Amino acid sequence: DAKTTQPTSMDCAEGRAANLPCNHSTISGNEYVYWYRQIHSQGPQYIIHGLKNNETNEMASLIITEDRKSSTLILPHATLRDTAVYYCIAVGTSGTYKYIFGTGTRLKVLA
Amino acid sequence: NAGVTQTPKFRILKIGQSMTLQCAQDMNHNYMYWYRQDPGMGLKLIYYSVGAGITDKGEVPNGYNVSRSTTEDFPLRLELAAPSQTSVYFCASRRGQTNQPQHFGDGTRLSIL
Numbered sequence: 001d002a003k004t005t006q007p008t009s010m011d012c013a014e015g016r017a018a019n020l021p022c023n024h025s026t027i028s029g030n031e032y033v034y035w036y037r038q039i040h041s042q043g044p045q046y047i048i049h050g051l052k053n054n055e056t057n058e059m060a061s062l063i064i065t066e067d068r069k070s071s072t073l074i075l076p077h078a079t080l081r082d083t084a085v086y087y088c089i090a091v092g093t094s095g096t097y098k099y100i101f102g103t104g105t106r107l108k109v110l111a
Numbered sequence: 112n113a114g115v116t117q118t119p120k121f122r123i124l125k126i127g128q129s130m131t132l133q134c135a136q137d138m139n140h141n142y143m144y145w146y147r148q149d150p151g152m153g154l155k156l157i158y159y160s161v162g163a164g165i166t167d168k169g170e171v172p173n174g175y176n177v178s179r180s181t182t183e184d185f186p187l188r189l190e191l192a193a194p195s196q197t198s199v200y201f202c203a204s205r206r207g208q209t210n211q212p213q214h215f216g217d218g219t220r221l222s223i224l
Binding site for chain 1 (some may be wrong): 115142144146148151152153154155156159161167169170199201203205209210211212213214215216217218220
């Protein structure tokens with residue numbers, strides 16, 4: 001599974017869009033990009049995932065570059081409750097679907 | 112809809128004691144996973160299972176054992192607790208089909224003194 005790299009921390013003003021980048025330059029053709037977040041020390045919460053097309057759901061949007069080497073998670077109107085650690089994970093589709101977590105991005109939403 | 116249920120939520124053990132962390136899911140998921148998370152770090156995979164009767168090691172299996180006798184349950188056993196096993200433990204499950212996310216429990220916070 002491809003390794004992902006993310007900035008250690010980011011700040012965002014409440015009500016503004018939060019754009020969280022992720023680099024996955026060694027991703028293979030069958031690997032999906034999954035995003036999770038962890039609030040305090042709760043269990044990771046699934047946000048969104050995609051393969052090569054942009055995706056949107058009620059929580060966020062996922063933009064994947066055409067070469068698939070990077071992606072951006074967008075929280076369109078960040079609130080204080082979005083303060084969390086966000087993880088980007090590349091997951092292969094053959095076999096075990098194991099996750100390899102990095103240290104993620106600590107997003108702080110400021111009032 | 113309970114999802115993934117982990118028990119206990121908190122536990123303090125003495126060095127050398129043993130215990131079992133319980134994980135149960137009611138979603139009929141084939142795949143189950145155990146992770147540990149040390150302070151300030153991402154989760155690390157301990158063991159996983161792709162179905163009843165099948166288990167395999169992850170990144171950090173030393174000091175742990177698992178079993179999977181039913182689809183619903185995936186207990187994690189610590190035989191001789193050591194201070195290095197102080198951590199938060201998360202269990203997760205997913206459906207067998209491609210393109211499905213893992214669903215995580217709320218974790219068990221374990222301290223070994």
